[in-house]
Amino acid sequence: MQRTLRVTSYLAIALVIFFVVMAFLVNLTPLGENTWLRVFFSVSALNFTLRASVPLILGALCGILCERTGIINIGIEGMMLAGAFAAFVAKTSTNHWPLMPSLLFGVAIALLVGGLMGLLHAIFSIRYRMDQIISGTVLIILAGGVSAYLFDRNAVAQGKFGAIAIPGLSQIPVLGEVLFTNPPLTYTALILVVVIHIGLFYTRWGLRSRACGEHPRAADTVGVNVNRFRYMNTVLGGMLAGLAGGFLVLEAVGQFQEGMTAGRGFISLAAMIFGNWMPFGAMGAALLFGYTQALQNELLLAGVTTVPRQFVSMIPYVVTIVAVSGFVGRVRPPAAEGKVYETEGESE
């Protein structure tokens, strides 16, 4: 177990270095004349990758928070859609405000509604002992229905977050363009990966959360209130998924469309699993999946038509199936996931 982890992390680091070197070479030397290399390593491909990955990263972090405490969450898609719709409503109803406050208000409402979706999931699965997978399904259908029912097709959101160049760092060739010239929610997502990693593995909260997911009885025995942790983390997770929705509306697209999450919640789930329920692993997987979307785009732009784009799109899903089947380095979910926890003698 430990060994596989080490091998994969070396591999990941090697891959990152390879990408950085190639990106420098392709964008700064005549190597960029080669169509295939440009497709794979151009600045636009890498930028697109990051943009496509942000909602996946946030969604995967949502999944990690919930599942590490033992609540299966396949409803990320629904939470994300609810967040997106809430952000849109908040933005359109404050169009007359100055741009920044209006956008920040949108983010706040997206967080709030995402959190409420998380709370609903927690109430269903903890208080009412609903099967957690069905509860997730309910969230997905509910978010789709409510957002379509309330969607005012004439409303237009004005403006979205623009890129903020970080002084100094953004001057680095290639890297500066890709990493340090981004809109605020992108930075937020990357920072959250670090925060949640540290939170989960180096704080008391993280240790207790993970205990609730691995062995709730033991956690209970030492005085951790298992269900309170589960409530708290599911709400937090919902907020992250809501933020992912907010990103789509307030930073990426600028408008809302029905069903605009388009399966990103499920790809997040895939990224979480592929990343072995670890924040950095999930980020790596999300970047990989974002990269497949960027590739499709670049292939189209470069006029390469030999690979049907549908097959490129399949990669994240197929890769996830391969990963859960344990063909390449087995992933291991938290042990007590999906099980209702009752303190002894509580069962009605």
Add this chain to the structure above:
Amino acid sequence: MRLSVLRRIGYMVLIPILAVFSALLLGAIIMWIFGDDPLAAYRGLWTGAFGSPRAWSTTIRKMTPLILTGLSVAVAFKAGLFNIGASGQFLIGSVCSVAVGVNFEGLPAFVHLPLALLAGVAGGVLWGFIPGALKVFTGAHEVIVTIMLNYVASLFAAWTVYAGGTQGQTPGPLWDRTAGAISRTPEVFMSARLPWIVPEPYRIHWGVAIALLVALIMWWILFKTTLGFSTRTVGANSKAARYAGINVRWITILTMMIAGGLAGLAGAIETLGLNHRFAPEFTGGVGFQGITVALLGQTNPIGVVLAAFLLGALEAGAARMQFDSGVAADIIQVIQALVLAFVAAPLIIRQIYRIRKPSDQVETTVFSTGWGR
């Protein structure tokens, strides 16, 4: 003894009825909050679903695929498996049946039609076999695998009918060459179409008879055969089943194959009976609704038929409701989500209506015992 059996059956019927009632009530409250007239909406819904022979035919048409996808999910539930992949199996079933339907011109109908239907079933069976086999041999959880396969299926289906692009991308193998830039298949040959029971304008095809017959067969298999008994035993307690000498692995794979085949048949019937072609805008949404149907029908084939009838009526009435009352048809989806929530958590219903549960009734059906195993 007799009384307790009666009470259990009563409980099984009462929960779904109260769930639907509560969902409609809550839906009405939501409509009222957002300034719509719930009474007008439900009147329109009723007219659209049952108000005329035309309305009845729409209800029946909408019910048909739901019976099969509902059965697909229900059968898997019986074996303790969660088939969230009915929509992918549905799509693959559609594409496979079309692939046979648009080829083999000149075959007599009594060969061509069964062949096309079988192709749909076979596609679904394959799409169910993958998660079943992966679960048994590698421990991959069927929920993850079927979700992922849904996307693979819809991308695959989109590719087969892809019209190619402006930059000379290769069109998909089933693309209709006369359709220009539109991605779709040609219409299937007359010999591969399900005939109408009641022709235009009612458009009820033999698919509904097939679906009802299949429901009956599934009931018989589940409750009257050794296979069904083994399946239910595996679902109730797979350890006990193993000690009793039941081949749990084989039952798991077989159940997923049957579930896939049922959803695939739904896709084939919908395509050969109604649409006569495949286009990317046909989604496997009915596969997702199958979850609601299965749980509303308490995973019993007869219950599934009733639940499919109810959801079919909701779907059928939605358009008329929007036309008559101006309430967006999307509220139906909200109501369906509420129905699912209430049937999946009987505890909510029991608390609202203060119903005591029969002592020997299992409270919740928990299928998800973590991802990995």
